[in-house]
Amino acid sequence: GEDVEQSLFLSVREGDSSVINCTYTDSSSTYLYWYKQEPGAGLQLLTYIFSNMDMKQDQRLTVLLNKKDKHLSLRIADTQTGDSAIYFCAVESGGSYIPTFGRGTSLIVHP
Amino acid sequence: GAGVSQTPSNKVTEKGKYVELRCDPISGHTALYWYRQSLGQGPEFLIYFQGTGAADDSGLPNDRFFAVRPEGSVSTLKIQRTERGDSAVYLCASSSGQGGYNEQFFGPGTRLTVL
Numbered sequence: 001g002e003d004v005e006q007s008l009f010l011s012v013r014e015g016d017s018s019v020i021n022c023t024y025t026d027s028s029s030t031y032l033y034w035y036k037q038e039p040g041a042g043l044q045l046l047t048y049i050f051s052n053m054d055m056k057q058d059q060r061l062t063v064l065l066n067k068k069d070k071h072l073s074l075r076i077a078d079t080q081t082g083d084s085a086i087y088f089c090a091v092e093s094g095g096s097y098i099p100t101f102g103r104g105t106s107l108i109v110h111p
Numbered sequence: 112g113a114g115v116s117q118t119p120s121n122k123v124t125e126k127g128k129y130v131e132l133r134c135d136p137i138s139g140h141t142a143l144y145w146y147r148q149s150l151g152q153g154p155e156f157l158i159y160f161q162g163t164g165a166a167d168d169s170g171l172p173n174d175r176f177f178a179v180r181p182e183g184s185v186s187t188l189k190i191q192r193t194e195r196g197d198s199a200v201y202l203c204a205s206s207s208g209q210g211g212y213n214e215q216f217f218g219p220g221t222r223l224t225v226l
Contacts, residue, residue: 004153031212042115042202042217043154050212088153097142097206097213098167101153 002026004091006102012109018076020105022089025070032065033090033099034074043088046074076107084109113137115218117203123224124193132188132221136205143186144215145178146202154202160186161208193225 003025012018024032030051035043049056049063049072056063062075072091076083086106090099116135124130136143141162146154156170163183171177175193180186190197200222204215 008151033212035217040219042219043204043215044217045214048212048214090153092213096167097208098144098156098159099213099215100156101146103151103153 002029002091002093002100004089004100004102006087006089006105008103008105010105010107012079012107014079014081014109014111016079018079018083018107018109020074020076020087020089020107022072022074022102023070024072024089024091024100026091026093027067027070028094029070029091030094031092031099032063032072033092034061034063035088035090035101037086037088037104039085046087079107079109081109081111083107115203115205115216117201117218117221119221120219121222121224123226125226126193126195128193128225130190130193130223132190132201132223134186134188134203134205134218136184136186136203137216138184140205140207140216141183142206142208142213143180144204144206145186145188146204148200148202148220150199157188190223193223195225198223198225 033048060077086104089102092099143160145157158168200220
């Protein structure tokens with residue numbers, strides 16, 4: 001089955017850019033998602049990218065997809081303290097409607 | 112509008128007991144998912160409903176776990192003879208089940224503690 005890997009922690013200074021990385025194994029992956037989880041709250045979809053795209057930009061968020069290396073990244077520009085949360089990469093394969101989630105990257109933003 | 116709700120928010124039980132966890136999806140969403148999230152892990156898929164039927168239950172760990180969605184709306188996850196290893200946050204999500212990408216809307220979860 002699909003395996004999704006993420007680094008566990010990232011610490012940045014307020015105002016800097018954050019880059020969260022994700023690798024996956026299934027080359028037939030179709031949709032790739034980034035979810036955000038704040039303490040005590042459910043996961044919330046931030047953005048997604050379809051496998052025929054290399055890049056997607058949405059305000060402060062930029063998603064890059066390298067299909068050859070099976071690598072996905074999420075860049076947050078001008079990171080704010082409110083961006084502190086756990087970010088999950090999720091990958092869906094071949095119309096399965098069932099995404100596989102990574103372990104999550106805990107983003108800590110300090111002043 | 113209302114999002115996905117789950118009850119109870121916390122459940123403490125003793126080993127060997129039976130528990131039921133409830134999920135109220137967003138009205139009109141045909142797809143409903145159950146996940147289990149252990150500390151420091153991502154959500155782990157358990158079961159997926161499309162309407163009233165379980166379209167995929169391959170994530171259920173064993174036959175102590177069962178889920179129903181009799182009217183295609185509310186779903187109940189049932190765990191028999193609970194074990195300490197069942198302790199986790201159980202997440203429910205729903206989606207419209209239409210279109211290309213599959214945005215899932217998650218509830219806040221039920222934290223299950225088995226003593």
